Amino acid sequence: MLDPTLPQMFAAALAIVLLGGAWHKLRDMEGFVAAVEQYRLLPAALTAPAAWLLLAVELAAGVLLLPLATRAGGAWLALALLALVTTAVAINLRRGRRDIDCGCGGPEGGPHLSWGLVLRNGVLGAAALLAVAAPAPRELVWLDRLTVLAGALALWGLYAAANQLMANQPRLLRLRNRTP
Amino acid sequence: MTDALVISNVVLWVVVLALLVAVFALARQIGILYERVAPMGALMIDSGPAVGDPAPRLELPTLDGGRLAVGAAGLHSQLLFFVSPTCPVCKKLLPIVKSIAAAEAGWLRVVFASDGEAQAHVAMRRRAALEAFPYVLSSELGMAFRVGKLPYAVLLDEAGRVRAKGLVNSREQLESLFTAKELNVASVQDYVAGQGVGR
Numbered sequence: 001m002l003d004p005t006l007p008q009m010f011a012a013a014l015a016i017v018l019l020g021g022a023w024h025k026l027r028d029m030e031g032f033v034a035a036v037e038q039y040r041l042l043p044a045a046l047t048a049p050a051a052w053l054l055l056a057v058e059l060a061a062g063v064l065l066l067p068l069a070t071r072a073g074g075a076w077l078a079l080a081l082l083a084l085v086t087t088a089v090a091i092n093l094r095r096g097r098r099d100i101d102c103g104c105g106g107p108e109g110g111p112h113l114s115w116g117l118v119l120r121n122g123v124l125g126a127a128a129l130l131a132v133a134a135p136a137p138r139e140l141v142w143l144d145r146l147t148v149l150a151g152a153l154a155l156w157g158l159y160a161a162a163n164q165l166m167a168n169q170p171r172l173l174r175l176r177n178r179t180p
Numbered sequence: 181m182t183d184a185l186v187i188s189n190v191v192l193w194v195v196v197l198a199l200l201v202a203v204f205a206l207a208r209q210i211g212i213l214y215e216r217v218a219p220m221g222a223l224m225i226d227s228g229p230a231v232g233d234p235a236p237r238l239e240l241p242t243l244d245g246g247r248l249a250v251g252a253a254g255l256h257s258q259l260l261f262f263v264s265p266t267c268p269v270c271k272k273l274l275p276i277v278k279s280i281a282a283a284e285a286g287w288l289r290v291v292f293a294s295d296g297e298a299q300a301h302v303a304m305r306r307r308a309a310l311e312a313f314p315y316v317l318s319s320e321l322g323m324a325f326r327v328g329k330l331p332y333a334v335l336l337d338e339a340g341r342v343r344a345k346g347l348v349n350s351r352e353q354l355e356s357l358f359t360a361k362e363l364n365v366a367s368v369q370d371y372v373a374g375q376g377v378g379r
Contacts, residue, residue, distance in 0.1 A: 157200030171214035
């Protein structure tokens with residue numbers, strides 16, 4: 001049995017991550033469509049509709065996670081989306097195609113494909129599972145609001161920092177392999 | 181006692197969030213540093229044949245199975261546009277290059293260049309409707325101009341000399357190559373620097 005603040009915290013953090021990701025994709029839809037194409041899993045005609053569908057699901061999952069009534073639906077939707085995109089990443093890693101943009105970063109291009117990305121999505125999936133965990137009954141006080149809000153923001157900050165470090169990784173490798 | 185714990189909890193949350201902002205900012209700055217000191221970028225522009233030098237003359241195989249002379253003296257200037265099917269920015273620039281090729285057809289011939297397996301290039305060429313342009317597949321050409329990052333463009337004049345070159349990410353940067361040729365400077369940056377010295 002989890003303390004009731006924890007599922008709320010994970011749900012809120014996951015919602016921020018999903019909505020932030022959807023916002024980035026919406027701002028550079030052309031880039032996201034190109035990234036989806038790079039995965040080379042779909043026929044060319046389906047690339048753009050698939051990109052829009054992924055965006056719509058991400059947005060819906062983020063919105064549904066916020067109210068208590070629809071949280072479970074949002075969490076399962078998020079989990080399904082994560083499983084789908086992580087499979088796509090894993091397939092391309094098995095093909096040895098690491099040099100493509102993951103399509104999951106900001107406007108300056110996100111991290112490239114790596115097993116780190118698979119791990120990151122696994123952690124997000126665990127957050128989705130924790131969001132639907134049954135909370136132990138306890139009366140909530142005002143301090144719990146702070147715990148949920150600050151905790152969610154802190155988890156989001158950790159996610160953003162991890163993402164940034166993953167995006168730095170190929171740049172560091174390029175620097176290391178440079179012939180003096 | 182409870183009051184003390186509540187206050188310490190609030191203070192700790194504030195500190196945790198502030199530290200996370202700092203960690204994220206540091207990670208971002210490190211990324212920018214890596215980008216700045218990397219060998220690609222400004223350094224790359226200075227390698228390969230210099231602006232004003234004659235370009236290496238090469239006879240290269242095209243995607244159609246023919247041969248194309250690059251760097252030879254002729255009636256037209258040549259714009260070598262280095263692309264790859266796996267580069268999203270290249271894809272964005274292809275329609276722009278096509279419109280520029282149509283607008284400057286009087287003096288300029290556009291040549292697309294890349295290397296690797298022909299199959300992916302044939303597919304990209306068909307999708308982007310580039311059949312009207314010669315498309316060269318040769319790692320020799322990319323090596324001759326020390327192309328590191330794509331999309332990269334090299335402008336050769338009628339005599340086969342390099343007139344301008346560089347990494348291009350937008351229509352403006354592509355057009356700056358033509359401006360550089362007209363003003364007879366190596367790059368727009370050189371022109372700005374020259375103006376600064378004259379003042």
